[in-house]
Amino acid sequence: MKATFIIALFVAAAAAAPATDIASTAKPPAGFKSCGGKSGKTCASGEICVGEKAIKGGVGICVSDAFENQCANALGSRCPLATDYCIEDPRNADCPPGVMDCGNGLCIRDAWAKYAGLKN
Numbered sequence: 001m002k003a004t005f006i007i008a009l010f011v012a013a014a015a016a017a018p019a020t021d022i023a024s025t026a027k028p029p030a031g032f033k034s035c036g037g038k039s040g041k042t043c044a045s046g047e048i049c050v051g052e053k054a055i056k057g058g059v060g061i062c063v064s065d066a067f068e069n070q071c072a073n074a075l076g077s078r079c080p081l082a083t084d085y086c087i088e089d090p091r092n093a094d095c096p097p098g099v100m101d102c103g104n105g106l107c108i109r110d111a112w113a114k115y116a117g118l119k120n
Helices: 002-016 090-094 110-116
Strands: 048-050 060-063 085-088 105-108
Touching: 048 090, 048 105, 060 105
Parallel strands: none
Antiparallel strands: 048 060, 085 105
8 A cells, every 4th residue: 555655656746757858858950059038048250149039948049150051031941951840030020010031030050959958
């Protein structure tokens, strides 16, 4: 009887424990730097924190070379590598309404997106 109670207590405690995401359990891919959200981390000068709305847990990824790294702009450009992901550029909030060359995305590496976990 005691053993059954202890096992039931252990199962209940394990079920109530917060789920860990891959970012807290695996080694990050090369070049990956998290930022924003609950991490409170900032990016280095010349980098932009992207993906806080698109990544599980609300944490972003530091991206450099913002102008060379654009995608989904008015000209329909895509990421240089077909496996990369186009994430909304957070600077889009500063775009004036109706401006054609504003509203771009920024490319992040496939390995970074898989590691961070994108929302569906």
